[in-house]
Amino acid sequence: MEPNAHPNRSGRLIRVLFWGGVIVSAKVFLSILYQYRWYFPPDFDASPFLAGRRFSFAGLYRWAFYLHVFAGPVALILGTFLLFSGGKPRWQRIHRKVGKTQCALIGLMVVPSGLVMSLQAYAGPIAQLGFVVQSILTGVTILVAVSFARAGNLVAHRRWANRCYLLLWSPLLLRVVAGLMIVSNLESEWTYRLNAWLSWLVPLAVYEWVLMSSKADMRSRPAAPRFLFARTKIPTQAENRSPA
Numbered sequence: 001m002e003p004n005a006h007p008n009r010s011g012r013l014i015r016v017l018f019w020g021g022v023i024v025s026a027k028v029f030l031s032i033l034y035q036y037r038w039y040f041p042p043d044f045d046a047s048p049f050l051a052g053r054r055f056s057f058a059g060l061y062r063w064a065f066y067l068h069v070f071a072g073p074v075a076l077i078l079g080t081f082l083l084f085s086g087g088k089p090r091w092q093r094i095h096r097k098v099g100k101t102q103c104a105l106i107g108l109m110v111v112p113s114g115l116v117m118s119l120q121a122y123a124g125p126i127a128q129l130g131f132v133v134q135s136i137l138t139g140v141t142i143l144v145a146v147s148f149a150r151a152g153n154l155v156a157h158r159r160w161a162n163r164c165y166l167l168l169w170s171p172l173l174l175r176v177v178a179g180l181m182i183v184s185n186l187e188s189e190w191t192y193r194l195n196a197w198l199s200w201l202v203p204l205a206v207y208e209w210v211l212m213s214s215k216a217d218m219r220s221r222p223a224a225p226r227f228l229f230a231r232t233k234i235p236t237q238a239e240n241r242s243p244a
Helices: 005-038 059-085 089-118 125-151 154-183 189-220
Strands: none
Touching: 005 059, 005 154, 059 089, 059 154, 089 125, 089 154, 125 154, 125 189, 154 189
């Protein structure tokens, strides 16, 4: 067996898993958008999400709901663009503009509306707390990412931006797991409570594990670091100090 055969197989497996995840995420994202036909006007009989909310769907919650269903998908789309445009010189200017828009969108719309909706989440206080923590962390990660970008620390900026993206993406995983629970007849309040936490804790934990593994690999074998969501070279000292 050739010495490079195993790394090549591992690389192919990673690419297959990555693009498989992209395809599943896109399918779930489109299915969420397809359900919007039940939101304008709200159909409490046809919509699985609105079922049982006929009397609570009013006042502040109603405004938060419509704000969230608008801002959430837009933030995920903008985040996907930022994820793939980061580190590419030709996209640098528009990357910064979109990044500023993303920060305002998350801080002024996604996080506040998410907090309001979290307080009426299904399955009680445990699930509600999970969504509250997720919303707060989404706001914190985008602010930290922006602060590192302004300081010129692009490596730290990308890492915190990746964390924010995973938090924005986690509702897609929540939908996938919830669907699996329904199909396997395991749906219950407790599985929903676990899903409210694990849907964003697991992706973050995997990302942190990848970061730690990369650092350990760099210490044992000097090599150019590879970011999880972007192919980019190591920033030079001048590049790392470039303005955000």
